Amino acid sequence: MPSTVTTVVVLIGLCLVLRLVSNRFKSGLRDIPGPSLARYTRLWKLHSVWKGDHHVTEIKLHRRYGPLVRIGPNHVSVGDPAAVGVIYGLNQGFTKTAFFPIQSISWEKKPQMNLFSTRDESFHRSQKRLVANAYSMTSLLEMEDSVDSCTGIFMDRLREFCDRKRPLDFGAWLQYYAFDVVGEVTFAKKLGFLEKGRDVDDTMKTIQGILAYASLCGQIPDAHPFLLGNPLFPIFIPSMESWNSVLQFTLKAISSRLALGSDQHEPTADRVEESLGKDMLSRWLALHQSDPDRLSKRDIIVHTSTNVFAGSDTTAIALRAIFYLLMRHPSVMEKVRDEIDTADSQGKLSDPIAYRESVAHFPYLAAVFKEAMRLHPSVGLILERQVPTGGVSILGRHIPGGTVVGINAWVLHRNPEVYPEPDAFIPERWLTSPPAALKAMEQSFFNFGAGSRTCIGKNISLMEMHKIVPQILRHFEVRLHSPAKEWKTRNVWFVQQEGLVCDLLPRTPT
Incomplete structure (x- = not known):
C-alpha cells in the first residue's frame, strides 16, 4: 500500500x-x-x-x-x-x-492607508476633500518663490559642473531638485538633496526598495501578510518601522517645525499661528487645530510621507524623459531653444522663469512635455x-x-489609431492635429491616470517642468556625455532610468 x-x-x-x-x-x-x-x-x-x-x-x-x-x-x-x-x-x-x-507606511504598529493605497472609496473621498485644495495650481503658485529658491541652488550647482568641465549624473540631480521642491511645498523646508548633492538618509534607496517589493509582491498580494505585511513583525520587531527612511525622514521634517511626534506634544494654537504659511503642512496643521477629528495627526503624517514617497520619483522620471528625448532629437531641441530665446530677447521672461510665463510663451515646449510623457509614462x-x-x-x-x-x-500611448507613428517623438502632433484627432489624443493621455483617482500631485510635476526645463536650456547647452550609449530603464512599478550622464556648456541666448 x-x-x-x-x-x-x-x-x-x-x-x-x-x-x-x-x-x-x-x-x-x-x-x-x-x-x-x-x-x-x-x-x-x-x-x-x-x-x-x-x-x-x-x-x-x-x-x-x-x-x-x-x-x-x-x-x-x-x-x-x-x-x-x-x-x-x-x-x-x-x-x-x-x-x-x-x-502603505507602517506607523504605530499598523499599516496606514493613504489616498493612493486605500481601496475604500468613501475614505478616499473624505480625505481628498480635506487636502485637495493644497494641490491646486493656485495654491502651489502661492509658493512659487520657494520653488525659485530651489531653482537658484540647482542652477548654482550646475554652473559648478559647467565651470569645471565635469560630466554629471543629470538624472540624479533632477531627482535631487524634485525632492527639494517637494520639501518646500510640503514642509516649507528644503530636504537637503541639492545642498549635499547626494541621497539624503538613503531616502531614494528606500523608495527604490519599496517599489521593487510592491511591484513583485503586488502580483501575488495574498503573500504580503506573510512577508513585510506580517502583522506580527511590528509587535515582535518594534524597530522595523525605523527601517523605512521615508517615514523617518517625514517625521524628522515635521518635528523640525512642530512637536507633532507624540500625544504629549500636540500643536497649540499659538505654535500653529507662528508657523502658519502656504505650505501643505501649515495648511493641514491649521485644519487639525480647528478640528482634530476631521484631520488627525495620523492623516498629516500619512499625507506628507506620501508626498515624499511619490512626489520626486514620478517627476524626475518625466524630467529625465524630456531632456533625453530632446538630446536625441537635435532639431526639436533647436526649436525649443529658439522659442525660449525669442521670448527672452523680447523681455517676456523673469529670472528664474515664472510658471505663467512658461505656459504663455512656450507652446512648443509644452508639446514636448506632453510627447515625452506619452513616450515614457512614469508608471x-x-x-x-x-x-x-x-x-x-x-x-x-x-x-x-x-x-x-x-x-x-x-x-x-502607443495606439496607432490615436497616435500615428506611435513610437516616434513628434511634439508637433499636439499642435497641428485636427481638432477631432487632438481630442482623441487628450482623452487617451494616461500619464496621470484617470477618474477620481487621478494623481493628486500632478500639478507639482507640471509646475516643475514648466519652470526648470526652460530655465536650464536658457543658460546651458546639455549634451549626452556618451551619445553612442543608450540609457537603461527598469520597470519596478515606476519605469526608472539610469545613465543620463551629461556635459554642460554655458550659452548666451541670442
Whole structure:
C-alpha cells in the first residue's frame, strides 16, 4: 500500500492540477487571448515583472492579440481608450485591488492607508476633500518663490559642473531638485538633496526598495501578510518601522517645525499661528487645530510621507524623459531653444522663469512635455481595478465580477489609431492635429491616470517642468556625455532610468 506521505503528495498534485485547469477555463475569460502560461498561473506575470520590462512586453502582447489580453488567470489588460471611462469613470463600481495597500507606511504598529493605497472609496473621498485644495495650481503658485529658491541652488550647482568641465549624473540631480521642491511645498523646508548633492538618509534607496517589493509582491498580494505585511513583525520587531527612511525622514521634517511626534506634544494654537504659511503642512496643521477629528495627526503624517514617497520619483522620471528625448532629437531641441530665446530677447521672461510665463510663451515646449510623457509614462504596470459584482461589458465583451482589469499607459500611448507613428517623438502632433484627432489624443493621455483617482500631485510635476526645463536650456547647452550609449530603464512599478550622464556648456541666448 502506498505510504501516507505519497498519498498526500498525490492529492496535493491533483489539487494543483485541478486549480490550474480551473484557472485556464475560468468562465468569461477562457477565450480572451494572451500568453498560454498566463492563463494558468500568476507566475507568468510575476516573472515578466521581475525581468523589469513588463511595459515593453504588454505593448507587444496588445499588438499581437488586440485590445483585450489575458495576462493572468484573473487579470485582463485593456488597450483601448474607449474603456477608460468604463473602468475609471465616476460611479462605475470599480475599486482598487489588493495590489495597492502594499504601498502603505507602517506607523504605530499598523499599516496606514493613504489616498493612493486605500481601496475604500468613501475614505478616499473624505480625505481628498480635506487636502485637495493644497494641490491646486493656485495654491502651489502661492509658493512659487520657494520653488525659485530651489531653482537658484540647482542652477548654482550646475554652473559648478559647467565651470569645471565635469560630466554629471543629470538624472540624479533632477531627482535631487524634485525632492527639494517637494520639501518646500510640503514642509516649507528644503530636504537637503541639492545642498549635499547626494541621497539624503538613503531616502531614494528606500523608495527604490519599496517599489521593487510592491511591484513583485503586488502580483501575488495574498503573500504580503506573510512577508513585510506580517502583522506580527511590528509587535515582535518594534524597530522595523525605523527601517523605512521615508517615514523617518517625514517625521524628522515635521518635528523640525512642530512637536507633532507624540500625544504629549500636540500643536497649540499659538505654535500653529507662528508657523502658519502656504505650505501643505501649515495648511493641514491649521485644519487639525480647528478640528482634530476631521484631520488627525495620523492623516498629516500619512499625507506628507506620501508626498515624499511619490512626489520626486514620478517627476524626475518625466524630467529625465524630456531632456533625453530632446538630446536625441537635435532639431526639436533647436526649436525649443529658439522659442525660449525669442521670448527672452523680447523681455517676456523673469529670472528664474515664472510658471505663467512658461505656459504663455512656450507652446512648443509644452508639446514636448506632453510627447515625452506619452513616450515614457512614469508608471509601467496596469492601474488595476476590480470589476464590480455582476460583471460589466468592456469593449463589447462581458467581463465577470471580481476580475482584475486595467490599462497600462505605455500601451494606450502607443495606439496607432490615436497616435500615428506611435513610437516616434513628434511634439508637433499636439499642435497641428485636427481638432477631432487632438481630442482623441487628450482623452487617451494616461500619464496621470484617470477618474477620481487621478494623481493628486500632478500639478507639482507640471509646475516643475514648466519652470526648470526652460530655465536650464536658457543658460546651458546639455549634451549626452556618451551619445553612442543608450540609457537603461527598469520597470519596478515606476519605469526608472539610469545613465543620463551629461556635459554642460554655458550659452548666451541670442
